[in-house]
Amino acid sequence: MSTQAATAAARRGKLTPEREAELYEAVIGLLREGGYDAVTMEGVAARTKCGKATLYRQWGTKPRLVTAALDKHRCPVFTGIDTGSLVGDLREAARLAASRRERDAELMEAVSQAYIQHPDLRAALRETVLEPEVAALDRILARAVERGEIDAGNPAIAFVAPCFLGMLRIERIFEDRFADASTLRTFVDAVLLPALRAERSADGAEPGA
Template sequence: MSTQAATAAARRSKLTAEREAELYDAVICLLREGGYDSVTMEGVAARTKCGKATLYRQWGTKPRLVTAALGRSRCALFTGIDTGSLVGDLREAARTAASHRERDTELMEAVSQAYIQHPDLRAALRETVIEPEVAALDAMLKRAVERGEIAADNPAIDFVAPCFMGMLRVERLFEERFADASAMRTFVDAVLLPALGATAPAEPEAEASTPHRPEV
């Protein structure tokens, strides 16, 4: 371990997991109440009765603190998804995203404007929140190529992760059009899979029920 990493680890060890969670909860509350601009080191320190110097020593900057709090408040959506097929992977990703839709979208909207205006926040969020999700989606596509499900030179491959992540953002802007959680599944089946040249299996038809006749 480098001297710098050892020093950082020593600093982190001064805060218990419970204390870190309390600080992160305060950041999330401030984000929900007033967005990114409402979060200040002074405000977090006052709300948690923590020394401001401790916050700077632990996280260095406000963007790092906010990003760490966002990272703790959400689980990695797509990491670990591997159903054995591209159709299964993308549909599971859609299901998972839909199940976390309200909670995650609200928080990301709270920092969306700041994401554009503050390069340091943008870099921190990309590193800790966005890039792991994009990497997981790209891994699904790489496995699909290796299995021969899609062509390696299909230009649509490079657009899947941006489109998927973008759909999660714009869904809230078109609530009258995408009112329920099935929108992401439809997006996968009607947009992504055709663009990739992959065919979704037909849904099994419900068997017609026939009245049971007792034997005589």
């Protein structure tokens, strides 16, 4: 746990779990209704009959409160996946992501523009929401390297997490192209696995280079 997260957790210790959940639900409700700009400390306080000072004392800033609410609401997707093979792990990651994307996509879209415009929100979301998922995907690849399934020097390794998470982000934008329920499984089989299995020639160059 980071220093910031530990400090926030210590502050939140004064709230009951029920009260904390109520505050988070108010934030999620405001996000759904009007996006990030619709969430204000005043609005959350009014909706929950909570003092605004309490919110600032517990979370310090609006980005921290929003990030905490999103983190509590979402279910980790890739953490804990370990089928014993790279193919199994990536296909399981695709299955889990597909089963949860509708639940999380709407909320992530609600903060996507704010993510670009507000550095504080971007930093908080990266630390709390994004980095754990990236780390879980990186562990899948590290185990595949240890098992000898892929080359440790394959440059495609660095692109797996960004590409996987990017697909989750753009699927709804390209719904005319990616409307099939098996989109993520196809992405794994047709794009990620071939790239990860690509072999280098004796001089270290990629085939065909």
